[in-house]
Amino acid sequence: MSRFWNRRVAALHPYIPGEQPNVADLLKLNTNELPYGPSPRALDAMRAACDDTLRLYPDPTAKHLCETIAKTYDVAPDCVFVGNGSDEVLAHAFRGLISDEAPMLFADVSYGFYPVYCGLFDQPYRTIPLNGRYEIDIEDYAGECGGIAIANPNANTGIALSLDSIARLARLQPDRTVIIDEAYVDFGAESAVGLTKEFNNLLVVQTLSKSRALAGLRVGYAIGHPDLIEGLTRVKDSFNSYPLSRIAQAGAAASIEDGAWLEQCTKAVKQTREELSRSLKELGFQVLPSCANFILVHHPRHEASNLSRQLRERSIIVRHLNTPRIQDWLRISIGTDAESARLIEALHDIRAN
Numbered sequence: 601m602s603r604f605w606n607r608r609v610a611a612l613h614p615y616i617p618g619e620q621p622n623v624a625d626l627l628k629l630n631t632n633e634l635p636y637g638p639s640p641r642a643l644d645a646m647r648a649a650c651d652d653t654l655r656l657y658p659d660p661t662a663k664h665l666c667e668t669i670a671k672t673y674d675v676a677p678d679c680v681f682v683g684n685g686s687d688e689v690l691a692h693a694f695r696g697l698i699s700d701e702a703p704m705l706f707a708d709v710s711y712g713f714y715p716v717y718c719g720l721f722d723q724p725y726r727t728i729p730l731n732g733r734y735e736i737d738i739e740d741y742a743g744e745c746g747g748i749a750i751a752n753p754n755a756n757t758g759i760a761l762s763l764d765s766i767a768r769l770a771r772l773q774p775d776r777t778v779i780i781d782e783a784y785v786d787f788g789a790e791s792a793v794g795l796t797k798e799f800n801n802l803l804v805v806q807t808l809s810k811s812r813a814l815a816g817l818r819v820g821y822a823i824g825h826p827d828l829i830e831g832l833t834r835v836k837d838s839f840n841s842y843p844l845s846r847i848a849q850a851g852a853a854a855s856i857e858d859g860a861w862l863e864q865c866t867k868a869v870k871q872t873r874e875e876l877s878r879s880l881k882e883l884g885f886q887v888l889p890s891c892a893n894f895i896l897v898h899h900p901r902h903e904a905s906n907l908s909r910q911l912r913e914r915s916i917i918v919r920h921l922n923t924p925r926i927q928d929w930l931r932i933s934i935g936t937d938a939e940s941a942r943l944i945e946a947l948h949d950i951r952a953n
């Protein structure tokens with residue numbers, strides 16, 4: 601606490617990102633990054649963008665990138681908004697497209713940034729408990745609200761909703777923005793992008809940080825009705841007109857165009873996820889059915905905090921999200937098959953001690 605902090609800053613409860621320690625031989629399974637590198641075409645495009653033109657500001661509308669996204673997802677370019685990571689896109693959506701006349705709704709177990717944005721923007725909110733199987737029940741989101749955010753697949757559980765459920769949700773709240781955060785959608789869920797043509801209240805948010813292996817680049821985007829996109833642009837141009845550098849715009853567009861790379865990487869992750877889930881079940885773990893590049897696991901005889909500490913002693917970090925309802929669970933990012941083998945070996949070792 602500093603006397604220079606104003607009341608707004610003093611009252612904040614910032615998000616705590618997963619650690620990025622600099623330790624040799626570390627197996628990092630805590631922040632859901634891809635174990636494979638980005639598309640080589642994206643890297644080439646970024647190298648090519650490193651030239652004298654960097655003295656110029658980037659295109660504030662990121663026209664080429666928006667058109668590339670529009671083409672890939674078969675929507676009009678004015679249905680696309682891009683930002684500095686989907687975190688920024690989500691922040692603008694919370695800021696500009698949610699009403700503060702009623703509490704916003706999101707699940708009690710979901711992306712930890714949602715309540716943080718509400719705190720930053722003085723947005724009232726209410727969390728809706730997942731059901732006993734750790735799933736979202738759409739009917740729980742029928743009441744009066746200021747808007748809704750759903751991560752699909754859900755953050756920290758990995759469980760996905762069907763497109764029918766999302767359409768039902770959009771119909772339940774025709775006068776409120778429904779944000780579908782699809783950070784993990786490429787790992788096995790169905791994208792709601794197609795539904796944005798039918799429902800003008802649906803905003804789909806995606807990121808290049810997970811399935812496209814570009815967490816270090818900071819690019820995310822939203823797809824929705826042009827009125828929603830215009831609202832986001834108004835917020836952006838009242839905050840930072842140039843959120844994406846020339847390098848980021850070039851790399852992101854090339855990455856989006858490389859569908860084959862995406863397909864290959866996500867296929868490998870899905871295979872490793874199924875293998876790892878099987879191996880962990882053999883060790884007595886309960887594993888939630890994940891459509892993401894992580895799994896949420898629980899062991900009836902081992903405390904999650906202990907397991908996490910013992911893994912850390914073996915230079916393996918997983919995420920122990922010390923939040924209600926999943927305190928006894930560990931979130932493990934999916935790496936390569938070799939990394940899975942190292943994790944399983946460490947778990948055998950821990951049980952033997």
Ligand SMILES: *Cc1c(COP(=O)(O)O)cnc(C)c1O
Pocket residue numbers: 684685686687688711751755781783806807808809810815818819820
């Ligand atoms: C990782 C993640 C994000 C943030 O992605 P960035 O584009 O890296 O900001 C957003 N939502 C969820 C659910 C995530 O897991």
